[in-house]
C-alpha cells in the first residue's frame with residue numbers, strides 16, 4: 001500500500017466522507033478534529049469515576065495537535081472532569097467543551113455561565129423520585145453540578161430500570177425546564193439551549209476551519225453528526241466517525257466511517273497522523 005492510499009481503518013464508506021478526508025489531508029492546518037470522551041476516547045466502565053483514556057489515545061491526540069488546526073473534545077461531562085480523567089492537558093492547545101458546550105476549558109481555565117434554577121430543583125427531588133420509581137438497586141445519581149444523571153449500568157436489569165425511570169424523569173425535566181438527554185444506560189437532566197452540534201458549529205466558525213472530523217459513540221453525539229452534514233452545505237467538508245458498540249447502533253448508521261470502539265479510534269488516529277506526515281524520506 002502506498003502512503004497516499006487509505007489504510008484499512010481510514011476508509012470512509014461515503015462520498016462525502018472521502019471528500020472530507022481528502023480535504024483534511026490536503027490542508028491539515030485548517031482542519032478541526034472533535035472527539036467525544038466516554039465511549040470514544042475512553043472505554044465504557046461500570047463507574048464513571050474510574051474512566052480512563054484508551055491506551056495511546058492521548059499521545060495520538062498530542063501528535064495530531066501538532067498537525068491540524070484544532071483538536072477539541074466535546075463531552076457531556078464537566079470540562080474539568082474530562083481533562084482530569086483523560087489527562088487531556090497533555091494535548092497542546094486542546095479545547096475541551098464540557099456539558100454539551102456550556103463550558104469551555106482552555107489552558108487550565110474554565111469559562112461557564114451559572115446553571116439555571118431547575119438544576120437545584122432536580123437535585124432536591126431526584127433521590128426520592130428514583131426511590132419511588134421502583135428502579136432496582138445499583139441505580140444511582142451522578143451530580144455533575146450543572147446537570148444530574150441517573151445511571152443504571154450497575155443495576156441488575158439496566159433496561160428495566162431505564163423503563164421505570166423514563167416517565168417520572170420526563171415529568172421532572174418538564175417541570176424544571178431542563179432537557180432530558182438519554183445515553184448509554186443513563187438518562188440525564190440538563191440545561192436546554194446547548195448541544196454538541198451547536199458547540200461544534202461555533203468552534204468551526206471561530207477557528208475558520210475549512211474541514212472537520214467528528215468522532216462519537218452515543219445519542220448525544222448525533223447533533224454533532226447533523227452539524228457536520230449542515231457544514232458540508234456551507235462548503236466545509238466533514239467526516240463523521242462512529243466508535244461502535246452493541247449498546248447504540250444509531251450512531252454507526254449515521255457515520256461515514258465506523259471503528260471498533262476506542263481501541264479502533266486509537267488505531268485510526270495513528271493512521272491519520274501517518275498519512276498527514278506522508279512518506280518518510
Ligand SMILES: O=P(O)(O)OC[C@H]1O[C@H](O[C@H]2O[C@H](CO)[C@@H](O)[C@H](O)[C@H]2O)[C@H](O)[C@@H](O)[C@@H]1O
Pocket residue numbers: 036037038039043044045046047048051074075076077142144149151153183184185186188218220
Ligand atoms: O459526552 P460523553 O463524553 O460521551 O459523556 C456522556 C456520559 O458519559 C458518562 O457515562 C457513560 O460512561 C460511563 C463510564 O464509562 C458509563 O458508566 C455510563 O454507563 C455511560 O453512560 C458520564 O458518567 C455521563 O455523565 C456523561 O453524560
